[in-house]
Amino acid sequence: MSLIDLFLQRRVKLAYAHRFQPRVELLEERQCLSVAAPVNIHLAALAPTQVKVMWNTAVGVGGYSVFLWDGTNAVLKTTVAGNIAAVTVAGLKPNQVHWFAVEAFDFSTTARSAWVSIKTHADAITAPTSLRVGNITQNQLGLAWTNATGATGYRIYTWDGVRSQLLGSTTPAVPAFTVKNLTPGITYYFYVQAFNNTNSANSPWVSATTPTFGLASPSNLKTNVLSASTIALSWKDGASETGYRVYRWNGVTGVNPVLLTTLAGNTTGYQAIGLLPGKTYWFYIQAFNVTSFANTGWVSATTLNALALQPPTAVYVDITGSNSVALSWVEPARATGYAVFVWTGSYWANAVTVSAGTHSVPITGLVAGRTYRFIVQSFTANFAEVANSSAVLVNL
Template sequence: MGSNMRSAPGLAFALACLATVAAAVTPAATVPPAALLVTGTVSTQDTAIQTRLTNLGYTVTMKTNTNVVAGDATGKAVIVITASATSNSAGTLFKPSTVGIVNWHPATMSALGMSSATATLATQTQVTIQAPTHAMAAGLTGNQSVVSSATINWYTVAAAATKVASTLNDATKPAIFCYDTGATMSSGTAAGRRAGMYMGTGGTLTAAGGNLFDAAVRWVASVPAAPAAPTATGTAGQVALTWTASTGATGYNVKRGTVSGGPYTTVGSPTAASYTDTTGLTNGTTYYYVVTAVNANGESLPSAQVSATPNIGAALLITGTVSAQDTAIQTRLSNLGFTVTMKTNTSAVIGDATGKAVVVITASATSNSAGTTFKPSTVPIVNWHPATMSALGMSSATATLATQTQV
């Protein structure tokens, strides 16, 4: 039995050519956004907040409320004032600032113009989400344990405030609230976005409490929303991703993992709402992706996870009566990562080659009809059938060595 190929010296070479992909794209370096953290005597809580800001991608400058100056806000994406501040001086200093502010310090609420009165619940550790669709709610609903043990503050706020969360089961006592830029506050107009938080000194944030803080930082800094409606499609050696663009985004980070739920590694940083991942993928392996939106002020929450499995493509296998050899060839194609469609030479039509990466004609074909059918096709062909060689125009004559087992 003879064998040959139309356009390459061997099957392995042909399949390797089909799997060739574009060179990897190296993400461009970006300058991380900056945050100003205003404290009193630095507490464990302050250090935890600093760590969260760092984990959000911010370069953090820490100043005490007694030595901070207005110029410290220059170039910052967000200002965070913690509960350890020893006076309301930072509020007076930064009230005119257009930089977004997250404030934990009760007395500073009034100095910033954010509230007209403050009260405390000494044993409270939970809040009730009142505006679950707002970005500052971090996707949470209902009652949430936010701190291990501490006082929780609540505030009297202006009508323009969005009351994101209240003290436990009491919508009249806002514990997390915000004003958008230009909103009328309890005193004056918000020069930039403002967010008020609940916790007094002491205590440790729970996972939910930390997420609410992170969401407040992202919102006041005008970080774009997470990309919506992501899709992922695997083809030969690559995965193509698309998503809905996020308002205010200047770019995106595409992150990939090999386990559902992560961890993920950034593999690309496109500016458009699409990306094709060609970096180090193995056909037949499932990859998991999330996308974040970025601008000068920070990085969004990740999108919903999507997954895709790159494959080498689809193959058309043309046989006669299916033999053990045909089944073995089908298995080899599948093991190479092809999705295999099998047709007999009497039923195959040229349209069957549409979308295929390769056509394979086996020695069991009962006539040379497949050669006549597929000779015009632009799809690569691997042919094992002697009579079909001539019909494909690949040879003018065929001969056989009956006892030959080597080449």
């Protein structure tokens, strides 16, 4: 006998015994129905270790269980109420495919969805920056770079003319690598790959040419910070060179070193000027002759922070006529110009503006018998900084 036959037989008996109660019978009939499996299962990878599981809710469901397949068994990850349609599952492995199923249940029955899968994100990582070459000799050179975010190690690659070849590896504790067994007079190309358990990121390529035999690089290269805009370089003269080239790099990834100047042989010093205050610069010296060249390693130095703009000093006013005077002053450092102001009785009016290098101006059109007050203001480009002198008085 089928379930439907049993249900109808029970309904007939209840009709005679209890005068037939349709609402109760209908309720009992509805409770015999099973829950349906969740549909429209949707997955979203939120992070390398997190996946959001979403589905459509259904009427009459007591709750939902979310399962993760571990390769052998369905592992229960969480259970939520029947009005919840999304959960976030954490603690997953990055960069792997994970399978999920959602099971609906009530007091007596369950129904599980089909399995669906998604691949979690790889661990975040950035590429090494500021990759540079230094300490170049005929047979070896040094690579150095700024550490990447999220890296657990670095691989160093070179180009053999056909493909990239792995040279070696190092850790974030040592963001540098020495390349050995090179051939003199050959141009080599390199890049550094940051990596972790699930991801990697490459720096841009850099290149360097090993010098040929017969020329030694300058030695004992040193820096001396002279001011906010000047760094002095000094080195020990080599042998067989006909000159030196001075290179500067600003530390910006993708920007090549700049040739500052070419000097005669036997030169042992140079001053790099026009630098920005409080900024770090890198330098190297290249010795050269007709057939070869040889580079020093990189050295770096940071310029001094600029001092605040000072006002003109020793401001002096000299009477040159019944209606005129001449103002003079001593110029401060860094000023790009000067403005002379006269007091009108209610505000300071600009009488004249001159450029740096000017330290005296005539003022005409004054009224005899009056007392005048003047100040001289120094300023930098676009009036980014200004500084006023003390006022000076004159009686005509």
